[in-house]
Amino acid sequence: MDNNKTDHECLYKKILDNSYDEIFVVDVNDIIIYVNEASVKHYGLHPDEMIGKPVSEIANKGLWYPRNIHPYTYITKKGFTVEQKTVLGKTLVTTVVPVFDENGDVDILVQNARDKTQLVDFESELSKIRKLLENNSVQDNTIDNKHSEEQNGIITYNNKIKKILKLAQKAVSAGSTLLILGESGTGKGMLAKAVYKNSNRSDRPFITINCAAIPENLLESELFGYEEGAFSGAVKSGKKGLIELANNGVLFLDEISETSLAIQAKLLHVLQDKTYYSVGGREVKHTNAIIIAASNKDIKEQVRQGYFREDLYYRLNVVEVELPPLRERREDLRPLTYFFINKFNEKYGYKKEICKECLELFDKYEWPGNVRELENFIERLIITSEDRIIERDDLPEFFMDSINELKYNESLGSLEKMVEDYQKKIVLDIYRKQKSIRKTAEALGVSKSKAARLINKYK
Numbered sequence: 394m395d396n397n398k399t400d401h402e403c404l405y406k407k408i409l410d411n412s413y414d415e416i417f418v419v420d421v422n423d424i425i426i427y428v429n430e431a432s433v434k435h436y437g438l439h440p441d442e443m444i445g446k447p448v449s450e451i452a453n454k455g456l457w458y459p460r461n462i463h464p465y466t467y468i469t470k471k472g473f474t475v476e477q478k479t480v481l482g483k484t485l486v487t488t489v490v491p492v493f494d495e496n497g498d499v500d501i502l503v504q505n506a507r508d509k510t511q512l513v514d515f516e517s518e519l520s521k522i523r524k525l526l527e528n529n530s531v532q533d534n535t536i537d538n539k540h541s542e543e544q545n546g547i548i549t550y551n552n553k554i555k556k557i558l559k560l561a562q563k564a565v566s567a568g569s570t571l572l573i574l575g576e577s578g579t580g581k582g583m584l585a586k587a588v589y590k591n592s593n594r595s596d597r598p599f600i601t602i603n604c605a606a607i608p609e610n611l612l613e614s615e616l617f618g619y620e621e622g623a624f625s626g627a628v629k630s631g632k633k634g635l636i637e638l639a640n641n642g643v644l645f646l647d648e649i650s651e652t653s654l655a656i657q658a659k660l661l662h663v664l665q666d667k668t669y670y671s672v673g674g675r676e677v678k679h680t681n682a683i684i685i686a687a688s689n690k691d692i693k694e695q696v697r698q699g700y701f702r703e704d705l706y707y708r709l710n711v712v713e714v715e716l717p718p719l720r721e722r723r724e725d726l727r728p729l730t731y732f733f734i735n736k737f738n739e740k741y742g743y744k745k746e747i748c749k750e751c752l753e754l755f756d757k758y759e760w761p762g763n764v765r766e767l768e769n770f771i772e773r774l775i776i777t778s779e780d781r782i783i784e785r786d787d788l789p790e791f792f793m794d795s796i797n798e799l800k801y802n803e804s805l806g807s808l809e810k811m812v813e814d815y816q817k818k819i820v821l822d823i824y825r826k827q828k829s830i831r832k833t834a835e836a837l838g839v840s841k842s843k844a845a846r847l848i849n850k851y852k
């Protein structure tokens with residue numbers, strides 16, 4: 394009988410865990426007592442990270458909006474359906490159903506959430522419910538109505554990046570220079586834009602320039618501007634530089650380590666005295682722009698090799714942050730994957746999904762090009778995959794080659810270990826039998842010193 398019960402429990406759990414829809418159960422104290430794995434594709438959080446926690450704690454992370462939908466059920470003791478937006482860009486149709494105890498009081502709330510792209514023609518019903526919610530004046534006591542406002546589109550569950558965001562925000566809000574380091578594609582440009590948008594300068598210009606993409610002579614005139622007749626081919630009236638255009642705002646110098654020493658000297662003045670000369674200009678100009686600089690190179694090494702001015706480096710790194718590569722923050726991989734799937738489904742008008750096996754292969758890949766590589770990769774998969782579900786066969790050859798190479802290297806590692814273990818066993822077995830280094834050496838057919846070395850190593 395008991396066994397039967399356990400079998401049933403296992404079966405129910407299996408059914409719930411594998412339900413395509415999200416199943417979310419809350420007790421009267423607003424504690425999440427169950428959620429299935431659909432939480433990963435909806436919010437980027439694994440059930441383990443949600444179960445046992447108050448709904449408010451999870452909701453306040455800004456994972457869905459509207460955040461606070463349960464009071465309606467407690468007031469009316471009725472179920473309802475509402476539309477929710479999630480941090481990963483999904484629109485969910487969420488149905489909350491109250492379950493009552495023997496006294497007729499609400500015992501638990503069972504919530505079912507389905508990705509709206511899977512549904513059709515729900516709009517009129519939803520607008521009715523929306524009105525109902527308004528009429529019953531159930532307040533959504535959220536601070537603002539946008540999720541993850543402070544992250545400005547940056548999807549992350551990595552604590553290091555969250556800390557970096559706060560630190561960078563403080564620096565820019567205080568008017569300090571900020572240096573962002575990190576491999577290509579880790580999100581340096583995105584971080585710069587996000588902190589600008591949340592700063593007190595958000596209504597001022599944000600000017601960005603990629604220093605590696607422009608030849609040196611052009612870069613100087615682009616940055617500092619030039620005066621009438623400064624050089625042949627120049628616009629007659631002269632031209633304002635980006636530093637001038639960014640005045641009172643933010644100037645984002647991407648790949649700053651690619652600038653020449655001459656330009657670095659001029660930038661040092663901008664940072665030190667907030668002054669500069671335009672090309673061919675004689676009048677000193679002033680700027681109140683904040684500089685955010687980024688580099689995917691090891692700037693300290695560049696300084697050591699004489700390619701980058703040490704004094705400029707110290708001016709820039711008042712606050713220095715380094716974004717970790719994607720392979721070192723695997724917890725962001727699934728949320729980013731779903732985020733980009735939603736983004737490109739919307740862009741190209743598809744409703745594609747990805748199979749579990751592909752996701753597991755993504756976990757194994759190193760992502761040398763970081764988030765940019767993942768973004769481009771998913772865009773390509775959305776466009777090129779034949780069916781609604783993206784399968785293993787849709788993955789490009791270079792990707793599978795890289796995974797196979799990794800597997801091969803791993804198997805090489807284990808082959809070496811097997812040989813080593815076998816050698817250890819033989820050496821120690823013979824030594825135990827012979828009880829002398831000389832005899833062991835003879836039995837193994839190696840020199841006495843080699844036998845002594847091996848015995849020492851394995852004993």
Ligand SMILES: Nc1ncnc2c1ncn2[C@@H]1O[C@H](COP(=O)(O)OP(=O)(O)OP(=O)(O)O)[C@@H](O)[C@H]1O
Binds near residue numbers: 765
């Ligand atoms: N955490 C994130 N959430 C969502 N999108 C991201 C995130 N990080 C990066 N991206 C996206 O990845 C792409 C690359 O990001 P970004 O250009 O900011 O990287 P970068 O480090 O400045 O690269 P590079 O060094 O090559 O200039 C962009 O399209 C950006 O929107």
